[in-house]
Amino acid sequence: MSAQISNNVRTLRRRSGLTQEGLAHAAGLSSTTVANIEQGGSARMETFARLAEALGVDTEALFASGTPHPAPDDKGNRRYLLDLRRQLMPPVGLVDAPAESVTVASRTDLERRIDVAHAHYHADEYDEMARCLPGVLAGTKAALFAAEGDDCRRAMLSTNARAHLVTGKYLTQVRQYDLAYQALSAGIRDARSAEDQTTAAVGVVGLCWLLLRQDRFSEAQDLAVTTADAVEPRMSTATAGQLAVWGELALRVASAAVRNGRKGDVVDARRMAASAASAMGREATNFRTHWGTFGPATAAVKTIEDRSLMRDARGVLRDSDQGPLAGATLRRLGRPSPSSWNRHRLDVVRAHALLGSHQDAMDELKALRGEAPEWLKHQSIARQLMEDILKRRKRTLTKDMRLMASHLGISG
Structure with a gap:
């Protein structure tokens, strides 16, 4: 029998919280039979059917190649990506393809549809984004083609750019990096x-995030630095949008530098971000002028992320309820975007795990799963943290651990 089948039986048994003896009892088999199967031994089809029934899965799940459940990176998105590929990567030949028949919408309507896509993003409604984005891209493309006059064309170029940026944001989040780069x-x-x-510059903030996701730290830092230099605002006259995008670029510089071991660059970049955040006064969200939510609390959670990457667990827990993140202050300044705040909470999970407080770590993960289940599925750090907790677990997994492992697509 293949090793994959024995691995699948063992994985599904552990997820069900059963010992080999418990599974044998539930399936009406001997514990020797279950042990033999998990060690690679052969068995009859009816034996597998009884095991599957006891585990609450189809029999074919025991024979599935790879992990018994879909990989979380593609779940909920794969069936809709074809239309996005058609918009971002159309076929190119010697003869131009016939123009797609699309009703030309007004720029106002197209901007509204981009805003709706952003709302889906921050509600973690990734299926809805995947459904609506192909139509948004087709609409802005058609309106750009139909634009007459230089001013009208420039305006539509900006709208088309924003449609591509929100698409790139979604694709980066669900780890479709090549498509995200295209967008x-x-x-x-x-x-x-x-x-x-x-x-x-907003697009550069997004591209730096993509480069960070690909571990291209030097490129991300260099790109963020040169762009920040080009758009550096005059503090006395800068708009909130100008301050935010400059601050966001500084955050990208720091994130790349800390991952690359350039501690001196981290300090300078965090100082820039704090300066921009202080000038803004509170958190602000405007996707027509910057990438995400930016302000004092966002700058603070990103500084805590540095501590997390340096495995300063006590520093993470200490700073998580001080300064801009203290309860009353946070309510006054406003909270970071859902994704930034949830990422911060994963840093708290890591801190608890490093200190051996696995129940505190599980409590935080369970709360995140309840509040942002789709977002959590796409976080590789969440899977890594859960895998570490499982490795250190000596006893049978708790129900919460089994549910979390299943939710995050952890196969064993």
Whole structure:
């Protein structure tokens, strides 16, 4: 019998919280039979059917290649990505393809649809994003083609750029990196063609995030530094959007530098971000002028992320309820975006795990699963943290541990 089948039986048994003896009893088999199967021994099909019934799965799940459940990176998105690929990566030949028949919408309507897509993103409604984005991209493309006059064309280039940036944001989140690069780079190019420096810089913030996700730290830092230098605002006259995008770029510099071991650069970049956040006064969200939510609390949680990466667990827990993150202050300044706040909570999980407080770590993970289940599925750090907790677990897994492992797609 293949090793995959024995691995599947063992994995599904552990997820069910059963010992070999417990599974044998539930399936009406001997414990020797179960042990033999998990060690690679052969068995009849009816034996597998009884095991599957006891485990609450179809029999074919025992024979599945790879992990018994879909990989979380693609769950809920795969069936809709084809339409996004068609928009971002159309076939190119010697003869232009016939133009797609799309009703030309007004720029106001297209901007509204982009805003709706952003709302889906921050509600972790990734299926809805995957459904709506192909139509948004087709609509902005058609409106750009139909635009007449230089001013109208520049305006539509900016709108088309924003449509591509929100698409790149979604694709980066669900780890479709090649497609995300197509979307983000197209958005930056269109914004530059429109001489819309702010939107182009917003796209660079997103592209730096993508590079960080790919462990391309030096490239992310260099790109963020050169862009921040180009858009550095005059503090006395800068708009909230200009301050935010400059601050967001500083956060990308720091994130890349801390991962690359450039501690001196981290200090300088965090100082820049704090300066921009202080000038803003509170958290602000405007996706037409910056990438996400930015302000004092966002700058604070990103500084705590540095401590987490350096495994300063006590520092993470100490700073998580001080300064801008203290209860009353946080309510006054406003909370970071859901994704930034939830990422901060994963840093808290890591701190508890490093200190051996696994129940505190599980309590925080359980709360995150209740509040942001779809977001959590796409966080590799959540899977890594859960795998570490499971490795240190000497006894049978608790129900919460089994549910969390299943939710995060952990196979064993």
